[in-house]
Amino acid sequence: MSKGKKQVAKSQADDTGNGQSDEKRYKKNGKLRGSYYEKELLELQEELVKLQYWVRTKNLKAAIIFEGRDAAGKGGAIKRITERTNPRVVRVVALGIPTEREKSQWYFQRWVAHLPAGGEIVLFDRSWYTRAITEWVHGFCTEAEYLEFLRSCPQFERMLVRSGMILLKYWFSVSDEEQERRFQQRSQDPRRRWKLSPMDIASRDKWEQFSQAKDRMFDYTDIKQAPWYVVNSDDKKRARLNCIHHILDQIEYMDILPDPIELPPVKKGTGYVRPPIDEQTFVPEEY
Helix, strand or coil, rough: CHHHHHHHHHHHHCCCCCCHHHHHHHHHCCCCHHHHHHHHHHHHHHHHHHHHHHHHHHHHHHEEEEEEECCCCHHHHHHHHHCCCCCEEEEECCCCCCCHHCCCCCCCCCCCCCCCCCCEEEEEEECHHHHHHHHHHCCCHHHHHHHHHHHHHHHHHHHHHHHHEEEEEEEEEECCCHHHHHHHHHHHCCCCHHHCCCCHHHHHHHHHHHHHHHHHHHHHCCCCCCCCEEEECCCHHHHHHHHHHHHHCCCCCCCCCCCCCCCCCCCCCCCCCCHHHCCCCCCCCCC
């Protein structure tokens, strides 16, 4: 555990010492205040930068799976994780519908191609668990394919862990009332409407089927080598902080951030003459 992470944990413990501090952290509805959230997020993001240095230096491999119902907050958490990290170290995989060629392959094959190499952290925005949830509920796979997935997935994940890969699996849990509120919000907001897909709309009437599929998936795949971690995500800000904090706790790392770099003086030019500005095409300055 890094020195920085201990300081983050200490600051959170100090803030929970009395009711007055709780008022600084939470609104009357129980959700986090924006100012407190931004402060904690910045501290956790600094720790994520330290983690990426450690992973890259030690040539570690980490795969982190984000699953959950539509509008559960997976994408928002991933965005905050990658906001200040190096995309060459921390990258996101969000695969679409498989092609006809991919459908003919071993089911896990298209996912294997995106697993991390040494020095990488890969965040899966949905994963091979699509078969156990979406495909099964909507009838996109046969019962035989579904049952084969439940049998083979634990073996597949144990193999990844034995190979030295760090594998973390998060299920973002949202209530039906909060999910519906977010759907309505997406529908009304032009900036978010792209998030509301036909599949999201079709899933609204299948809440119980998704619950049953998730429960059965947990029964088969919540294994000791790669357990499921459930994130309560009705409060998106709280969910992001809890998830990032947990990731930092699950992967041991040390603070090996390089010291500030002392930049040498800039050497003066040797007679370069810039071409006339009117020979270049500039973006109009509308602002």
